[in-house]
Amino acid sequence: MAASLHLAAPAARAPRPTSLPGRQTCQHKPRAPAVSRQTAPQCWSTPRQRLVSSSASSPPAAQATGSINARAATGNDAAAAAAACASLEVDHSSSDAQQQAAPSSQQDLQQDAAAPASARASSSSSSSSSLEEQPPEGGQPPVAALAAARGVGVTPATAPLPSAVVPVEAAQAATEAAGAAVASAGAGVLGMPDPSAERSTDFRDPWSSLMRWSRYFRSRETNDALDRLEKVVVFGGGSFGTAMAVTLARQKSELQVTLLLRDPYLCKDINELHCNTRYLKDFTLPPNVSATTSPREAILGAQFAIHAVPVQHTRVFLEGIKELVPPSLPIISVSKGIEVSTGQLMSEVVPSVLGKKQRTVYISGPSFANEVMSGRLTCVVAASRDKSLARTVQRLFASPAMRVNTTTDVIGVEICGSLKNVLAIAAGIVEGLELGPNAMAALVSQGCAEIRWLATKMGGKTATISGLSGLGDIMLTCYGSLSRNRTVGVRLGRGEKLSDILASSSQVAEGVATAEVVVNLAHKYRVQMPVLTAVAQVVDGHLTARQAVFEIMNLPQIEER
Template sequence: MSTIAVIGAGSWGTAFALHLARLGHSVRLWARDPALATDMARRRANAVYLPDLILPDGVTAVGRLGEALSNASFVVCTVPSHGVRVVFRAAAPRLATNAVLVSGTKGLETGSLLRVSEVIRDEVGAAHAVVVLSGPSFAAEVARGLPAAVCVASDDSAAVERVQAEFRGPGLRLYASTDVVGVEIGGALKNVIAIAAGVVEGLGLGANAMAALITRGLVEISRLACALGGRRETLAGLSGLGDLVLTCTGELSRNHHVGVELGKGRPLTDILAEMKMVAEGVNTTVAAVELGVRHGVELPIASQMADVLAGRKPARLAVEELMARPQRNEME
């Protein structure tokens, strides 16, 4: 069994720590807030994010990054995308020599427009293998050991095999890929489309509209992924279509929730103020639109959601403008 550091004690980090501990690994769960780490150690539960689940003996909650990383064979990143750079800049000199870095964060860095694995590589250099883990996986279900399947991607096949071997369990299958770009873009942009799907639900536009939105959303994601060097077939798999369907339709989706409330006419600031967890799609939407402009890729749904999120237009008008776009060949 391995020593594994999970960096980030939100719902996803806590859920993944529970999964790894069930497999017999020794897991150190790092919380940015030392008070949260102390409280988790005392309660043996994460009262903020997953209060109903007991932390097994294999999970140690820590508030010091160096303690979490010491001699860890794997380092799993679950912090929000906007915090990845700062955390891994601090982590870089503390990493064990052969540690494999696993990115479980879905998003794009604002400003640089880099994918999360690129941000990690920026900060730690080429000495460590970086593996991306993405797919349809609500934290609350993974935490309870319910069945799920995800994709793990890297240009280092040996690292992927290590992650598959060490992270697989009765409730989790991991499928290998070499398409890091496709897997990460699928995981990032599905959150943008999920906001739009929530808008469709919030406006009461029906099942036909939802099906159309998800299908055309997948087209947008595929366009951008391919422009960046990803493979179209990757977006038909777990990290593309699978994650998109789950996030657009599941009641546990934070991004879908944001869209539903926007569709009801509520201001974004009020919606976010009520949420404990980060809705990655809010920041990713702007970054995705900018990335599309940079690479000459048309992203009509993402562009409309950017306007809605910024308060430049109401949700209903955004849908009307999408429906009024010139008609074209479906495969264009």
């Protein structure tokens, strides 16, 4: 995945803006009370410290991401990179020309990402940075290629990937030099033969073939999805609705992106100040993002709808606008959770209100709204039973800052996206109780296993669980201090009451409601889920956080499965 991040540069670089996208503070005071997102302490101290000490003290996931960009170790790119590495996904986005033009730093990539896609060479058709689920025949999966390149039997889970920010030639030279140094040290100390001469050519061949395959793949791609797009409506103008609106607005300056809101004051701020003063006050919105409180006005002429209303409010919200939603309007849902009253996933709630003919896609994966707004590298997955719709959505969002995998495993993606919020609360509890890194790693591993047990029983695929919407998002929300669910857990762990925690934030932490449903699902599918069901006990006040940990540690010792 690191390779794909590195290679995601556009073929011809657009002029750089003078600042990062939307990052300049809009400096407008909110009309409504400003949201104060709780900032929880970092699990592994500061990101910079993590970089320095990653090999010694970080969990395996953090180590996997460390080589990519430790600055973002709590961010979208690190989690996405590690998850993509684990799931052996394939990069289709590179060419040798692109490598030469590749930005030399993470900031360069962000700046490139700021330019509208329409301004980039050949729009997203030639700069598409999306992943497919499988390489075409003859294509070589990158991790296998890299393992072969190193001339050793590297397992996917441990295969080191080239740095996201180091030019390829420099990375190769450094790796060869390191290999030679190790080999000569071995020869000196152990009398081992020096294999460096043969390895230097071996190293380049698999990479070159990967690049050839990538060029070939992209040369066959056509993409007019973005060209044809004129208007998108976004249901819900909170953090993520706004972030997704801005992502699309940056793709094409002529595109009209309309947020459908309830709050007329926020609407006015967005239209007049170009700032979401309630949810993302530090960012300036592109001029082609507007807001309205009129569902009719918002939906009229829209070719896609992005649904970013919290799960527990989705049914009522959709009931209220369903007469205005034409069956031809595809819905891209980004909400992550399970409806408490019915136990339904979004992929059941949306059709149950709008009808089965409505085409739907579910986007999930490690993607903090703030990072998306900053144009920081983010990888998500678009899940739909309608493959062609998922592919279209992939093309709409793909940019040098965003990669979009596709999958048909809607259940797997949705279960992972919902349950990782509950696991993030548990991770926050461990943090709040200051139980330490060993406990945190054990908890997250156990949580992953529980999600796998349930998701597979419900029909999800194991590949999904180790992918972006599973492992990727679990890492982001369990270790990332921006997570609202994790923050709820931290405060519970410190002994605060849930009612006080919820009252102090105007943003949704979906895991609180989902925890309740998990208990029912565990019962229904006969899966034991000690960690995830314990969260419900703590949330409901039946157990204190400390008691829950004590009870889990005292469960009978078991065989790993």
